[in-house]
Amino acid sequence: xxxxxxxxxxxxxxxxxxxxxxxxxxxxxxxxxxxxxxxxxxxxxxxxxxxxxxxxxxxxxxxxxxxxxxxxxxxxxxxxxxxxxxxxxxxxxxxxxxxxxxxxxxxxxxxxxxxxxxxxxxxxxxxxxxxxxxxxxxxxxxxxxxxxxxxxxxxxxxxxxxxxxxxxxxxxxxxxxxxxxxxxxxxxxxxxxxxxxxxxxxxxxxxxxxxxxxxxxxxxxxxxxxxxxxxxxxxxxxxxxxxxxxxxxxxxxxxxxxxxxxxxxxxxxxxxxxxxxxxxxxxxxxxxxxxxxxxxxxxxxxxxxxxxxxxxxxxxxxxxxxxxxxxxxxxxxxxxxxxxxxxxxxxxxxxxxxxxxxxxxxxxxxxxxxxxxxxxxxxxxxxxxxxxxxxxxxxxxxxxxxxxxxxxxxxxxxxxxxxxxxxxxxxxxxxxxxxxxxxxxxxxxxxxxxxxxxx
Numbered sequence: 001x002x003x004x005x006x007x008x009x010x011x012x013x014x015x016x017x018x019x020x021x022x023x024x025x026x027x028x029x030x031x032x033x034x035x036x037x038x039x040x041x042x043x044x045x046x047x048x049x050x051x052x053x054x055x056x057x058x059x060x061x062x063x064x065x066x067x068x069x070x071x072x073x074x075x076x077x078x079x080x081x082x083x084x085x086x087x088x089x090x091x092x093x094x095x096x097x098x099x100x101x102x103x104x105x106x107x108x109x110x111x112x113x114x115x116x117x118x119x120x121x122x123x124x125x126x127x128x129x130x131x132x133x134x135x136x137x138x139x140x141x142x143x144x145x146x147x148x149x150x151x152x153x154x155x156x157x158x159x160x161x162x163x164x165x166x167x168x169x170x171x172x173x174x175x176x177x178x179x180x181x182x183x184x185x186x187x188x189x190x191x192x193x194x195x196x197x198x199x200x201x202x203x204x205x206x207x208x209x210x211x212x213x214x215x216x217x218x219x220x221x222x223x224x225x226x227x228x229x230x231x232x233x234x235x236x237x238x239x240x241x242x243x244x245x246x247x248x249x250x251x252x253x254x255x256x257x258x259x260x261x262x263x264x265x266x267x268x269x270x271x272x273x274x275x276x277x278x279x280x281x282x283x284x285x286x287x288x289x290x291x292x293x294x295x296x297x298x299x300x301x302x303x304x305x306x307x308x309x310x311x312x313x314x315x316x317x318x319x320x321x322x323x324x325x326x327x328x329x330x331x332x333x334x335x336x337x338x339x340x341x342x343x344x345x346x347x348x349x350x351x352x353x354x355x356x357x358x359x360x361x362x363x364x365x366x367x368x369x370x371x372x373x374x375x376x377x378x379x380x381x382x383x384x385x386x387x388x389x390x391x392x393x394x395x396x397x398x399x400x401x402x403x404x405x406x407x408x409x410x411x412x413x414x415x416x417x418x419x420x421x422x423x424x425x426x427x428x429x430x431x432x433x434x435x436x437x438x439x440x441x442x443x444x445x446x447x448x449x450x451x452x453x454x455x
Contacts, residue, residue, distance in 0.1 A: 083429050086395045089402035090422045091143045094134050098151050102158030105130040105412035121169025128166050128179030130412050132186035133419035139189040140426045156190055163207055171233030177218055177225045180211040181252040188259050215249055216267050223270025225249050240289040241274040244308045247315035254318045275312055283328055285312045303342035304357035307367020314373045329374050333386045336371050347406045361407030365420035372427035391428035394421050
């Protein structure tokens with residue numbers, strides 16, 4: 001007998017997970033992880049401090065450059081070699097799994113309960129996002145070979161053919177925001193490769209500009225971005241902004257701004273305000289604005305925000321938030337490392353948000369990637385303290401085929417997981433070529449001194 005697989009919206013799956021979690025949360029916690037949860041203390045800096053949003057700046061040169069990210073490994077034995085071996089295996093996996101048309105990922109490999117993904121638009125969005133991530137990972141890996149060059153050429157051809165058609169799948173499903181954001185990051189890294197012609201650069205610049213325009217178009221009415229609008233389905237999305245989606249977009253827009261693209265300052269202002277509204281004094285971030293009146297639900301507590309806080313701290317710091325100090329960044333990196341079990345218990349679970357603190361599997365490598373981005377914000381002498389345990393963790397979790405994955409998502413999970421893991425390890429390796437990474441120089445001035453009224 002043929003069994004038809006079910007496709008459930010993430011919000012419905014989330015509600016089911018929260019109900020089931022409610023039975024467990026009343027039980028007393030035991031063990032080291034529970035002890036750690038009870039010991040959560042907020043950092044010194046108050047997350048509700050008002051700050052000015054910064055006017056985007058146009059630099060004089062294209063920048064995918066950074067000279068800061070150099071992690072010393074002197075006297076560390078085999079650790080750098082292990083990282084390089086893991087990167088080599090991950091790159092080989094991505095090369096082997098690229099689609100003939102130049103993209104990565106597909107709608108195949110369904111399971112009993114599939115994430116809501118109306119065809120064909122949702123999968124076009126997933127594929128664009130994953131292709132952007134894989135492209136960025138291959139460039140950042142600095143593995144020079146004819147196979148890598150050919151893979152990047154095929155990816156670039158796919159972007160030129162397909163990105164102009166990327167839109168939301170339905171009035172409710174706005175997964176395309178992921179595609180626009182990660183495509184920008186992949187395209188910027190392609191633009192930073194040597195030996196490009198003027199014509200090819202101009203084509204990629206036009207693509208990046210179009211993705212910026214589309215992100216501005218799909219901004220939700222309250223500022224920021226979401227991937228669902230089950231409220232109205234209006235032309236201007238009316239969904240509740242999610243702090244981590246908004247942070248993902250802001251990082252991409254920041255990198256584009258540093259590469260000379262103009263970003264509307266009012267869009268940035270509204271996005272930052274939406275993140276700050278969702279930030280608690282200890283720098284945990286709400287899952288989305290629906291939780292403003294339920295800030296102590298499990299997913300909004302430190303264990304549920306372990307991955308989300310890395311992205312939100314990084315994005316707001318880039319755009320000039322003085323509240324996100326080095327101390328805050330270090331505190332949340334420490335939490336990610338010491339309390340990693342809260343994220344790891346959700347890894348590879350098939351139902352979103354079914355683990356402790358309503359953690360979903362796909363929080364895992366996303367959170368570690370943005371944690372590695374946070375390393376870029378710290379002085380050189382402080383990075384290895386955090387880079388080493390993160391690298392050791394990811395090397396240990398690599399699959400036999402060279403991939404990494406955290407949540408079964410059609411046929412996208414191994415590709416996006418591997419890309420996130422590679423870009424994390426690149427920031428933990430002994431030497432990263434300066435031309436391959438985006439410069440994390442925060443913006444420091446803004447014309448509107450009252451941009452952040454905090455409720």
